[in-house]
Amino acid sequence: MSVDLYFAAPLIVNDVSANVREAIRAKVWAYLESEKGKRDVVPAPEESVTTSYYSREASILVDAKLDELEAIVLATAKSYLEKTLKLPPRHIEVEQAFINVFEPGAMENQHTHDGSLLSCAYYVEAPEDCGCIGFPDPIAARRSYREFTQTTGTELMTRPDIAVAPQPGRFVMFESWMPHYIQCNKSDKVRISIAINLRGIPEEAQASPTGGDELPARATDSGEENTAAESAVSKAASLEGKPFLFNDLFAINPNFGVIQEPIHDEIPMLVIEDLLKHPEEVRDVVGRMPATNWKHEQGGRNFIDYYDCRLRLPVRYPNSLIAVAQQAIQKVYGIATRPADASVDVNWFMQINEKRADFAVPHADMTEQSMRSLTCVLYLNRLEECSGGTAFFRFKQSNSLLMDEAYARAGNEDPKIGETGLDYWPEATTDEWERVGAVDMMPGRMLIFPSQYFHSAYHPENSFHDFPRMTLAFWMLG
Numbered sequence: 419m420s421v422d423l424y425f426a427a428p429l430i431v432n433d434v435s436a437n438v439r440e441a442i443r444a445k446v447w448a449y450l451e452s453e454k455g456k457r458d459v460v461p462a463p464e465e466s467v468t469t470s471y472y473s474r475e476a477s478i479l480v481d482a483k484l485d486e487l488e489a490i491v492l493a494t495a496k497s498y499l500e501k502t503l504k505l506p507p508r509h510i511e512v513e514q515a516f517i518n519v520f521e522p523g524a525m526e527n528q529h530t531h532d533g534s535l536l537s538c539a540y541y542v543e544a545p546e547d548c549g550c551i552g553f554p555d556p557i558a559a560r561r562s563y564r565e566f567t568q569t570t571g572t573e574l575m576t577r578p579d580i581a582v583a584p585q586p587g588r589f590v591m592f593e594s595w596m597p598h599y600i601q602c603n604k605s606d607k608v609r610i611s612i613a614i615n616l617r618g619i620p621e622e623a624q625a626s627p628t629g630g631d632e633l634p635a636r637a638t639d640s641g642e643e644n645t646a647a648e649s650a651v652s653k654a655a656s657l658e659g660k661p662f663l664f665n666d667l668f669a670i671n672p673n674f675g676v677i678q679e680p681i682h683d684e685i686p687m688l689v690i691e692d693l694l695k696h697p698e699e700v701r702d703v704v705g706r707m708p709a710t711n712w713k714h715e716q717g718g719r720n721f722i723d724y725y726d727c728r729l730r731l732p733v734r735y736p737n738s739l740i741a742v743a744q745q746a747i748q749k750v751y752g753i754a755t756r757p758a759d760a761s762v763d764v765n766w767f768m769q770i771n772e773k774r775a776d777f778a779v780p781h782a783d784m785t786e787q788s789m790r791s792l793t794c795v796l797y798l799n800r801l802e803e804c805s806g807g808t809a810f811f812r813f814k815q816s817n818s819l820l821m822d823e824a825y826a827r828a829g830n831e832d833p834k835i836g837e838t839g840l841d842y843w844p845e846a847t848t849d850e851w852e853r854v855g856a857v858d859m860m861p862g863r864m865l866i867f868p869s870q871y872f873h874s875a876y877h878p879e880n881s882f883h884d885f886p887r888m889t890l891a892f893w894m895l896g
Protein backbone atom coordinates (compact mmCIF):
# COMPACT_ATOMS: atom_id res chain seq x y z
CA MET A 419 0.00 0.00 0.00
CA SER A 420 1.23 3.46 -0.74
CA VAL A 421 -0.12 6.79 0.44
CA ASP A 422 0.60 9.88 -1.61
CA LEU A 423 0.09 13.45 -0.48
CA TYR A 424 -2.00 14.80 -3.32
CA PHE A 425 -3.10 18.45 -3.34
CA ALA A 426 -0.22 19.52 -1.15
CA ALA A 427 0.52 23.18 -0.43
CA PRO A 428 4.29 23.52 -0.05
CA LEU A 429 5.52 26.12 2.39
CA ILE A 430 9.19 27.09 2.68
CA VAL A 431 10.49 28.27 6.05
CA ASN A 432 14.11 29.32 5.99
CA ASP A 433 16.50 31.20 8.30
CA VAL A 434 19.23 33.40 6.83
CA SER A 435 22.66 33.45 8.45
CA ALA A 436 23.37 35.76 11.40
CA ASN A 437 25.59 38.09 9.31
CA VAL A 438 22.86 38.65 6.76
CA ARG A 439 20.14 39.03 9.41
CA GLU A 440 22.07 41.76 11.22
CA ALA A 441 23.02 43.56 7.99
CA ILE A 442 19.34 43.63 6.94
CA ARG A 443 18.16 44.72 10.38
CA ALA A 444 20.58 47.68 10.44
CA LYS A 445 19.52 48.82 6.97
CA VAL A 446 15.80 48.49 7.72
CA TRP A 447 16.08 50.57 10.89
CA ALA A 448 18.13 53.20 9.06
CA TYR A 449 15.39 53.31 6.41
CA LEU A 450 12.56 53.57 8.96
CA GLU A 451 14.32 56.48 10.63
CA SER A 452 15.04 58.25 7.32
CA GLU A 453 12.83 60.95 5.84
CA LYS A 454 11.78 58.60 3.06
CA GLY A 455 10.82 55.89 5.54
CA LYS A 456 8.80 58.30 7.67
CA ARG A 457 6.99 59.53 4.58
CA ASP A 458 6.28 56.16 2.96
CA VAL A 459 5.44 53.89 5.93
CA VAL A 460 1.93 54.93 6.91
CA PRO A 461 -1.06 53.44 8.77
CA ALA A 462 -3.21 51.21 6.56
CA PRO A 463 -6.71 52.70 6.03
CA GLU A 464 -8.61 49.66 7.26
CA GLU A 465 -6.10 47.65 9.26
CA SER A 466 -3.95 48.15 12.34
CA VAL A 467 -0.68 47.65 10.46
CA THR A 468 1.63 50.48 9.38
CA THR A 469 2.95 49.77 5.91
CA SER A 470 4.63 51.09 2.76
CA TYR A 471 2.11 49.05 0.72
CA TYR A 472 0.08 52.13 -0.21
CA SER A 473 3.07 54.23 -1.26
CA ARG A 474 3.09 53.10 -4.84
CA GLU A 475 6.51 54.51 -5.73
CA ALA A 476 8.17 52.95 -2.70
CA SER A 477 9.98 49.61 -2.78
CA ILE A 478 11.55 48.56 0.47
CA LEU A 479 14.19 46.45 -1.31
CA VAL A 480 15.46 49.44 -3.29
CA ASP A 481 14.83 52.13 -0.66
CA ALA A 482 16.60 50.22 2.11
CA LYS A 483 19.17 48.72 -0.34
CA LEU A 484 18.28 45.14 0.61
CA ASP A 485 20.12 43.50 -2.30
CA GLU A 486 21.07 40.49 -0.21
CA LEU A 487 17.45 39.81 0.77
CA GLU A 488 16.31 40.13 -2.83
CA ALA A 489 19.01 37.69 -3.96
CA ILE A 490 18.11 35.16 -1.27
CA VAL A 491 14.40 35.38 -2.02
CA LEU A 492 14.93 35.01 -5.78
CA ALA A 493 17.25 32.01 -5.27
CA THR A 494 14.73 30.39 -2.92
CA ALA A 495 11.90 31.04 -5.37
CA LYS A 496 13.88 29.38 -8.14
CA SER A 497 14.44 26.35 -5.94
CA TYR A 498 10.74 26.32 -4.90
CA LEU A 499 9.58 26.29 -8.52
CA GLU A 500 12.22 24.05 -10.04
CA LYS A 501 13.06 21.62 -7.23
CA THR A 502 9.86 21.48 -5.17
CA LEU A 503 7.22 22.01 -7.87
CA LYS A 504 9.46 20.55 -10.62
CA LEU A 505 8.50 23.25 -13.13
CA PRO A 506 10.75 24.27 -16.04
CA PRO A 507 13.03 27.27 -15.37
CA ARG A 508 11.60 30.73 -15.79
CA HIS A 509 12.84 34.21 -15.10
CA ILE A 510 11.58 35.42 -11.72
CA GLU A 511 11.46 39.01 -10.58
CA VAL A 512 10.14 41.12 -7.75
CA GLU A 513 6.72 42.52 -8.51
CA GLN A 514 6.21 44.43 -5.29
CA ALA A 515 7.94 44.66 -1.92
CA PHE A 516 6.72 46.51 1.15
CA ILE A 517 7.42 46.75 4.84
CA ASN A 518 4.85 46.08 7.57
CA VAL A 519 5.25 47.41 11.09
CA PHE A 520 2.94 45.81 13.65
CA GLU A 521 2.82 47.92 16.79
CA PRO A 522 1.71 46.08 19.96
CA GLY A 523 -1.94 45.07 19.47
CA ALA A 524 -1.78 45.15 15.65
CA MET A 525 -2.94 42.22 13.52
CA GLU A 526 -3.98 41.52 9.96
CA ASN A 527 -7.11 39.84 8.59
CA GLN A 528 -7.08 36.88 6.28
CA HIS A 529 -6.10 37.73 2.71
CA THR A 530 -4.25 36.38 -0.32
CA HIS A 531 -1.68 37.92 -2.66
CA ASP A 532 -3.65 36.86 -5.71
CA GLY A 533 -2.20 37.88 -9.04
CA SER A 534 1.38 37.13 -8.06
CA LEU A 535 3.29 33.88 -8.45
CA LEU A 536 4.98 33.46 -5.09
CA SER A 537 4.87 35.53 -1.92
CA CYS A 538 7.30 35.79 0.93
CA ALA A 539 7.33 37.30 4.41
CA TYR A 540 10.73 38.05 5.94
CA TYR A 541 10.95 38.92 9.64
CA VAL A 542 13.24 41.76 10.66
CA GLU A 543 11.97 42.04 14.24
CA ALA A 544 9.96 39.30 15.90
CA PRO A 545 9.78 39.58 19.69
CA GLU A 546 8.17 36.79 21.66
CA ASP A 547 4.34 36.62 21.33
CA CYS A 548 4.38 39.05 18.41
CA GLY A 549 1.92 36.88 16.44
CA CYS A 550 2.39 33.98 14.03
CA ILE A 551 1.51 33.91 10.38
CA GLY A 552 -1.45 31.52 10.12
CA PHE A 553 -2.54 29.49 7.09
CA PRO A 554 -5.99 27.85 7.22
CA ASP A 555 -6.42 24.67 5.18
CA PRO A 556 -6.96 26.21 1.74
CA ILE A 557 -9.31 23.43 0.60
CA ALA A 558 -12.65 24.80 1.80
CA ALA A 559 -14.56 21.60 0.98
CA ARG A 560 -12.19 19.57 3.12
CA ARG A 561 -12.39 22.08 5.97
CA SER A 562 -16.18 21.91 6.20
CA TYR A 563 -16.12 18.12 5.77
CA ARG A 564 -13.69 17.81 8.70
CA GLU A 565 -15.89 20.00 10.86
CA PHE A 566 -19.03 18.08 9.90
CA THR A 567 -17.47 14.65 10.42
CA GLN A 568 -15.39 15.71 13.41
CA THR A 569 -12.22 14.38 11.82
CA THR A 570 -10.12 17.44 12.50
CA GLY A 571 -6.78 16.57 14.13
CA THR A 572 -3.34 17.92 14.75
CA GLU A 573 -1.38 15.83 12.23
CA LEU A 574 -0.24 16.74 8.73
CA MET A 575 -3.30 15.14 7.11
CA THR A 576 -6.00 16.41 9.47
CA ARG A 577 -4.99 19.77 10.82
CA PRO A 578 -7.36 22.68 10.10
CA ASP A 579 -4.59 25.28 9.92
CA ILE A 580 -0.94 25.84 10.63
CA ALA A 581 0.89 28.75 12.23
CA VAL A 582 4.54 29.60 11.64
CA ALA A 583 6.25 31.49 14.45
CA PRO A 584 8.32 34.36 13.14
CA GLN A 585 11.85 34.97 14.30
CA PRO A 586 14.37 37.54 13.13
CA GLY A 587 16.09 36.39 9.94
CA ARG A 588 13.35 33.88 9.08
CA PHE A 589 11.31 33.97 5.93
CA VAL A 590 8.25 32.07 4.83
CA MET A 591 7.52 31.52 1.15
CA PHE A 592 4.26 30.25 -0.31
CA GLU A 593 2.23 30.35 -3.50
CA SER A 594 0.45 33.70 -3.65
CA TRP A 595 -3.07 32.24 -3.73
CA MET A 596 -2.72 30.79 -0.23
CA PRO A 597 -4.99 32.54 2.30
CA HIS A 598 -3.17 33.68 5.44
CA TYR A 599 -3.54 36.05 8.36
CA ILE A 600 -1.34 37.60 11.03
CA GLN A 601 -2.17 36.99 14.69
CA CYS A 602 -2.26 39.83 17.17
CA ASN A 603 1.07 41.25 18.35
CA LYS A 604 0.73 40.55 22.07
CA SER A 605 4.25 41.66 22.89
CA ASP A 606 5.17 45.19 23.94
CA LYS A 607 7.60 45.67 21.05
CA VAL A 608 7.21 46.13 17.29
CA ARG A 609 7.04 43.23 14.89
CA ILE A 610 8.56 44.15 11.53
CA SER A 611 8.18 42.10 8.39
CA ILE A 612 8.96 42.59 4.73
CA ALA A 613 6.48 41.23 2.23
CA ILE A 614 7.67 40.38 -1.26
CA ASN A 615 5.52 39.36 -4.20
CA LEU A 616 7.22 37.68 -7.13
CA ARG A 617 6.14 37.20 -10.71
CA GLY A 618 7.56 34.86 -13.30
CA ILE A 619 8.21 35.11 -17.00
CA PRO A 620 8.62 31.79 -18.83
CA GLU A 621 12.10 31.68 -20.40
CA GLU A 622 10.90 31.42 -24.04
CA ALA A 623 8.83 34.57 -23.59
CA GLN A 624 11.94 36.37 -22.41
CA ALA A 625 13.90 36.13 -25.66
CA SER A 626 14.13 39.68 -26.95
CA PRO A 627 15.76 41.41 -29.94
CA THR A 628 18.49 42.71 -27.61
CA GLY A 629 19.71 39.18 -26.96
CA GLY A 630 19.25 36.84 -24.07
CA ASP A 631 22.36 37.59 -22.07
CA GLU A 632 21.14 40.52 -20.10
CA LEU A 633 19.33 40.55 -16.82
CA PRO A 634 17.20 43.55 -15.98
CA ALA A 635 19.51 46.30 -14.79
CA ARG A 636 19.09 47.14 -11.14
CA ALA A 637 18.33 50.74 -10.47
CA THR A 638 21.13 52.34 -8.46
CA ASP A 639 21.26 55.81 -7.09
CA SER A 640 25.04 56.08 -7.16
CA GLY A 641 24.98 58.10 -10.38
CA GLU A 642 28.31 56.55 -11.28
CA GLU A 643 29.19 56.59 -14.92
CA ASN A 644 30.18 53.32 -16.48
CA THR A 645 33.75 53.43 -17.71
CA ALA A 646 34.87 51.21 -20.54
CA ALA A 647 36.74 49.05 -18.04
CA GLU A 648 33.67 48.63 -15.89
CA SER A 649 31.48 47.63 -18.78
CA ALA A 650 34.18 45.20 -19.88
CA VAL A 651 34.02 43.72 -16.40
CA SER A 652 30.26 43.31 -16.41
CA LYS A 653 30.42 41.89 -19.91
CA ALA A 654 33.01 39.39 -18.76
CA ALA A 655 30.79 38.46 -15.84
CA SER A 656 27.89 37.66 -18.12
CA LEU A 657 29.77 35.31 -20.43
CA GLU A 658 31.49 32.05 -19.86
CA GLY A 659 35.21 31.68 -20.19
CA LYS A 660 35.89 35.28 -21.13
CA PRO A 661 39.38 36.63 -20.35
CA PHE A 662 39.68 39.51 -17.93
CA LEU A 663 42.29 42.02 -16.86
CA PHE A 664 43.17 41.28 -13.25
CA ASN A 665 43.22 44.90 -12.16
CA ASP A 666 39.86 45.61 -13.83
CA LEU A 667 38.07 42.71 -12.21
CA PHE A 668 39.82 43.19 -8.86
CA ALA A 669 39.52 46.98 -9.02
CA ILE A 670 39.86 48.61 -5.63
CA ASN A 671 36.98 50.47 -4.05
CA PRO A 672 38.48 53.88 -3.20
CA ASN A 673 36.30 54.05 -0.07
CA PHE A 674 37.62 50.90 1.59
CA GLY A 675 38.03 51.06 5.36
CA VAL A 676 40.85 49.79 7.56
CA ILE A 677 40.26 48.36 11.02
CA GLN A 678 42.93 47.22 13.45
CA GLU A 679 41.54 45.08 16.16
CA PRO A 680 43.63 42.39 17.80
CA ILE A 681 41.94 39.06 18.38
CA HIS A 682 41.97 37.89 21.99
CA ASP A 683 44.02 41.08 22.72
CA GLU A 684 47.05 39.25 21.37
CA ILE A 685 46.82 38.37 17.70
CA PRO A 686 47.53 41.44 15.58
CA MET A 687 44.81 41.70 12.96
CA LEU A 688 44.40 44.13 10.13
CA VAL A 689 40.98 44.06 8.46
CA ILE A 690 40.22 45.95 5.26
CA GLU A 691 36.50 46.38 4.61
CA ASP A 692 34.79 46.77 1.21
CA LEU A 693 38.03 46.37 -0.67
CA LEU A 694 36.48 45.46 -4.00
CA LYS A 695 34.76 47.83 -6.36
CA HIS A 696 32.95 44.97 -8.13
CA PRO A 697 32.43 42.24 -5.50
CA GLU A 698 29.50 40.66 -7.38
CA GLU A 699 31.42 40.44 -10.66
CA VAL A 700 34.44 38.99 -8.88
CA ARG A 701 32.18 36.36 -7.29
CA ASP A 702 30.59 35.53 -10.62
CA VAL A 703 33.78 35.36 -12.65
CA VAL A 704 35.80 33.43 -10.05
CA GLY A 705 32.83 31.15 -9.41
CA ARG A 706 32.82 30.18 -13.08
CA MET A 707 36.53 29.37 -13.22
CA PRO A 708 37.20 25.65 -12.93
CA ALA A 709 39.39 24.90 -9.93
CA THR A 710 41.61 21.87 -9.65
CA ASN A 711 42.11 19.51 -6.73
CA TRP A 712 44.36 20.57 -3.88
CA LYS A 713 45.74 18.20 -1.25
CA HIS A 714 44.36 15.14 -2.95
CA GLU A 715 46.19 12.41 -1.05
CA GLN A 716 45.90 8.68 -1.52
CA GLY A 717 43.23 7.44 0.91
CA GLY A 718 42.13 10.99 1.72
CA ARG A 719 38.60 12.38 1.93
CA ASN A 720 38.96 15.10 -0.73
CA PHE A 721 36.42 14.51 -3.54
CA ILE A 722 34.56 12.07 -1.24
CA ASP A 723 33.28 14.23 1.66
CA TYR A 724 34.20 17.60 0.19
CA TYR A 725 36.03 19.38 -2.60
CA ASP A 726 39.16 21.22 -1.56
CA CYS A 727 40.42 22.91 -4.69
CA ARG A 728 42.70 25.70 -5.78
CA LEU A 729 42.84 28.16 -8.55
CA ARG A 730 46.16 29.94 -9.07
CA LEU A 731 46.13 33.32 -10.78
CA PRO A 732 49.41 34.75 -12.08
CA VAL A 733 50.50 38.14 -10.77
CA ARG A 734 51.85 40.85 -13.07
CA TYR A 735 52.80 44.25 -11.73
CA PRO A 736 51.31 46.57 -10.81
CA ASN A 737 48.76 44.33 -9.05
CA SER A 738 45.86 46.10 -7.36
CA LEU A 739 45.45 43.74 -4.38
CA ILE A 740 49.14 43.33 -3.62
CA ALA A 741 49.66 47.08 -3.76
CA VAL A 742 46.90 47.64 -1.16
CA ALA A 743 48.32 44.92 1.10
CA GLN A 744 51.81 46.35 0.74
CA GLN A 745 50.69 49.86 1.65
CA ALA A 746 48.53 48.72 4.56
CA ILE A 747 51.33 46.56 6.02
CA GLN A 748 53.82 49.38 5.64
CA LYS A 749 51.48 51.81 7.36
CA VAL A 750 50.33 49.58 10.20
CA TYR A 751 53.28 47.28 10.88
CA GLY A 752 55.97 49.61 9.52
CA ILE A 753 57.62 46.95 7.36
CA ALA A 754 58.33 46.82 3.65
CA THR A 755 57.12 43.57 2.10
CA ARG A 756 57.17 41.75 -1.21
CA PRO A 757 54.85 38.96 -2.36
CA ALA A 758 56.06 35.44 -1.58
CA ASP A 759 54.89 34.11 -4.93
CA ALA A 760 54.27 35.34 -8.45
CA SER A 761 50.64 34.26 -8.06
CA VAL A 762 47.61 34.57 -5.83
CA ASP A 763 45.49 31.56 -4.93
CA VAL A 764 41.77 31.10 -4.75
CA ASN A 765 40.90 28.48 -2.14
CA TRP A 766 37.78 26.79 -3.43
CA PHE A 767 35.93 24.55 -0.99
CA MET A 768 32.57 22.81 -1.10
CA GLN A 769 30.97 20.09 1.01
CA ILE A 770 29.68 16.91 -0.54
CA ASN A 771 28.41 15.37 2.69
CA GLU A 772 27.13 16.95 5.88
CA LYS A 773 30.02 17.34 8.26
CA ARG A 774 30.82 18.63 11.71
CA ALA A 775 30.04 22.30 11.91
CA ASP A 776 33.30 23.58 13.34
CA PHE A 777 36.60 24.26 11.63
CA ALA A 778 39.26 22.95 9.28
CA VAL A 779 42.66 21.74 10.50
CA PRO A 780 44.32 24.59 12.43
CA HIS A 781 47.74 25.42 11.03
CA ALA A 782 50.29 28.18 10.61
CA ASP A 783 51.25 29.31 7.12
CA MET A 784 55.00 29.57 7.84
CA THR A 785 57.38 27.38 5.98
CA GLU A 786 60.64 29.15 6.72
CA GLN A 787 60.50 30.40 10.27
CA SER A 788 63.30 32.88 9.85
CA MET A 789 61.31 35.01 7.45
CA ARG A 790 58.63 37.48 8.41
CA SER A 791 55.46 36.50 6.58
CA LEU A 792 51.96 37.95 6.55
CA THR A 793 48.93 36.05 5.35
CA CYS A 794 46.39 38.01 3.29
CA VAL A 795 42.91 36.49 2.89
CA LEU A 796 40.14 38.11 0.84
CA TYR A 797 36.58 36.74 1.08
CA LEU A 798 34.88 36.43 -2.29
CA ASN A 799 31.40 35.11 -1.45
CA ARG A 800 28.24 37.15 -1.67
CA LEU A 801 26.73 38.41 1.57
CA GLU A 802 23.92 35.86 1.44
CA GLU A 803 26.51 33.10 1.01
CA CYS A 804 28.66 34.20 3.93
CA SER A 805 28.88 32.07 7.01
CA GLY A 806 31.71 31.56 9.47
CA GLY A 807 35.06 32.99 8.50
CA THR A 808 38.61 32.52 9.71
CA ALA A 809 39.20 31.26 13.24
CA PHE A 810 42.31 31.56 15.39
CA PHE A 811 43.50 28.98 17.90
CA ARG A 812 45.61 28.23 20.92
CA PHE A 813 47.60 24.99 20.84
CA LYS A 814 46.80 23.56 24.25
CA GLN A 815 49.97 21.53 24.76
CA SER A 816 52.16 24.63 24.80
CA ASN A 817 49.46 27.19 25.48
CA SER A 818 50.70 29.03 22.40
CA LEU A 819 48.87 31.04 19.77
CA LEU A 820 51.71 30.74 17.32
CA MET A 821 53.92 28.08 15.92
CA ASP A 822 56.53 26.93 18.42
CA GLU A 823 58.81 24.01 19.07
CA ALA A 824 56.23 22.15 21.13
CA TYR A 825 53.90 22.17 18.12
CA ALA A 826 56.66 20.98 15.79
CA ARG A 827 57.57 18.21 18.24
CA ALA A 828 53.95 17.18 18.74
CA GLY A 829 53.51 17.12 14.97
CA ASN A 830 56.50 14.81 14.57
CA GLU A 831 55.14 12.43 17.19
CA ASP A 832 51.56 12.53 15.92
CA PRO A 833 51.26 13.65 12.29
CA LYS A 834 47.48 14.00 12.69
CA ILE A 835 48.01 17.20 14.70
CA GLY A 836 49.16 19.02 11.58
CA GLU A 837 47.70 19.11 8.08
CA THR A 838 48.05 15.69 6.52
CA GLY A 839 45.93 16.48 3.51
CA LEU A 840 43.88 13.36 4.25
CA ASP A 841 40.91 15.20 5.74
CA TYR A 842 39.78 18.81 5.75
CA TRP A 843 38.37 18.38 9.27
CA PRO A 844 40.89 17.78 12.04
CA GLU A 845 40.89 14.51 13.90
CA ALA A 846 42.10 16.28 17.06
CA THR A 847 39.81 19.17 17.93
CA THR A 848 38.97 20.35 21.41
CA ASP A 849 41.61 18.03 22.88
CA GLU A 850 44.36 19.90 21.11
CA TRP A 851 42.90 23.23 20.13
CA GLU A 852 41.05 26.07 21.81
CA ARG A 853 39.38 28.54 19.48
CA VAL A 854 40.23 32.01 20.77
CA GLY A 855 38.41 34.17 18.23
CA ALA A 856 37.46 34.63 14.61
CA VAL A 857 36.99 37.13 11.82
CA ASP A 858 33.60 36.83 10.14
CA MET A 859 33.37 36.31 6.42
CA MET A 860 32.06 39.40 4.61
CA PRO A 861 32.17 40.17 0.88
CA GLY A 862 35.24 42.19 -0.06
CA ARG A 863 36.74 41.91 3.43
CA MET A 864 40.49 41.25 3.52
CA LEU A 865 42.34 40.23 6.64
CA ILE A 866 46.09 40.41 7.07
CA PHE A 867 47.84 38.68 9.97
CA PRO A 868 51.29 37.31 10.81
CA SER A 869 51.45 33.86 9.24
CA GLN A 870 52.81 32.08 12.30
CA TYR A 871 49.50 32.36 14.20
CA PHE A 872 47.36 29.21 14.21
CA HIS A 873 44.27 29.62 12.09
CA SER A 874 41.82 27.82 9.85
CA ALA A 875 38.63 28.25 7.91
CA TYR A 876 35.70 27.86 10.25
CA HIS A 877 32.21 26.67 9.42
CA PRO A 878 29.63 27.17 12.17
CA GLU A 879 26.94 25.81 9.84
CA ASN A 880 27.04 23.17 7.12
CA SER A 881 26.66 26.03 4.66
CA PHE A 882 28.78 25.33 1.61
CA HIS A 883 26.74 22.65 -0.12
CA ASP A 884 25.15 24.45 -3.03
CA PHE A 885 27.93 26.93 -3.75
CA PRO A 886 31.63 27.07 -2.96
CA ARG A 887 33.40 28.94 -0.20
CA MET A 888 35.90 31.08 -2.05
CA THR A 889 38.75 33.02 -0.54
CA LEU A 890 41.68 34.58 -2.30
CA ALA A 891 44.96 34.19 -0.43
CA PHE A 892 48.51 35.42 -0.85
CA TRP A 893 51.50 35.90 1.39
CA MET A 894 53.75 38.89 1.84
CA LEU A 895 57.33 38.55 3.09
CA GLY A 896 59.14 41.19 5.11
Ligand SMILES: [Fe+2]
Nearest residue numbers: 529531598613
Ligand atom coordinates in the same frame (compact mmCIF):
# COMPACT_ATOMS: atom_id res chain seq x y z
FE1 LIG B 1 0.07 38.73 3.29
Ligand SMILES: [Fe+2]
Nearest residue numbers: 781782783873
Ligand atom coordinates in the same frame (compact mmCIF):
# COMPACT_ATOMS: atom_id res chain seq x y z
FE1 LIG C 1 46.39 29.20 6.15
